[in-house]
Amino acid sequence: MTITHHPDIANLMCCAAGSQPEAFAAVIASHLSLCKSCCCEVRRMQQIGVALFDKLEPAKMAGPAPVVAMRAGEAETAPQKDETTPAHHPCCGMTAGGVPGPLVPLVGESLDTVDWHWLAPGVWVHTVPLSKGCCGELRLIKVAPGKKIPEHTHEGQELTLILRGSYTDALGTYRQGDVADLDEAAVHSPVACSKMGCICLMANEGKLEFTGTLARILQPLLNR
Numbered sequence: 001m002t003i004t005h006h007p008d009i010a011n012l013m014c015c016a017a018g019s020q021p022e023a024f025a026a027v028i029a030s031h032l033s034l035c036k037s038c039c040c041e042v043r044r045m046q047q048i049g050v051a052l053f054d055k056l057e058p059a060k061m062a063g064p065a066p067v068v069a070m071r072a073g074e075a076e077t078a079p080q081k082d083e084t085t086p087a088h089h090p091c092c093g094m095t096a097g098g099v100p101g102p103l104v105p106l107v108g109e110s111l112d113t114v115d116w117h118w119l120a121p122g123v124w125v126h127t128v129p130l131s132k133g134c135c136g137e138l139r140l141i142k143v144a145p146g147k148k149i150p151e152h153t154h155e156g157q158e159l160t161l162i163l164r165g166s167y168t169d170a171l172g173t174y175r176q177g178d179v180a181d182l183d184e185a186a187v188h189s190p191v192a193c194s195k196m197g198c199i200c201l202m203a204n205e206g207k208l209e210f211t212g213t214l215a216r217i218l219q220p221l222l223n224r
């Protein structure tokens, strides 16, 4: 697998700090399981974070320990591993069914047995449930060969990981393992690979809004 599009550095920093919303954390964790380069980068960030904590003067706490302090404590006691197996993001790869390790508890072991719902001609969707109270949206999207995801815009950031096949939009071609990191200004309509189609995992900070006439009619089907 050759990965050419990686998450923005800010997303990797949020991941290292453990402060990412659940939907985005699922996409980043899945990418890390496939991308040794980003995996090592996140581990390096975590080590820097722990080193910075070590330099802080102890202070009496007024309340329960913050999560970040507990994480630093965990890192100190974690067994040392080599560069290819970071402590917090093991590079476990994909199942035979094309699902990255961190995603298996959410969608099962195979993309072929996911409960797909028809969204538009050649487009199917599966909404991945998030923990109660979590904001954002997470879904798998499957696009038939040569078909396109209806043109859409989104409130806030959109993070997409390609799991199978590829797609092309105005920003380039994204293949298995690549991440498309788009802000809310982006309006795009990716076209799936003419041979394999495309299955991707998409996290949205806010609502995904289709912009075409037909797509707007289909909008209510998105969150079944």
Ligand SMILES: [Zn+2]
Pocket: 003, 005, 006, 007, 031, 035, 036, 037, 038, 039
């Ligand atoms: Zn990467």
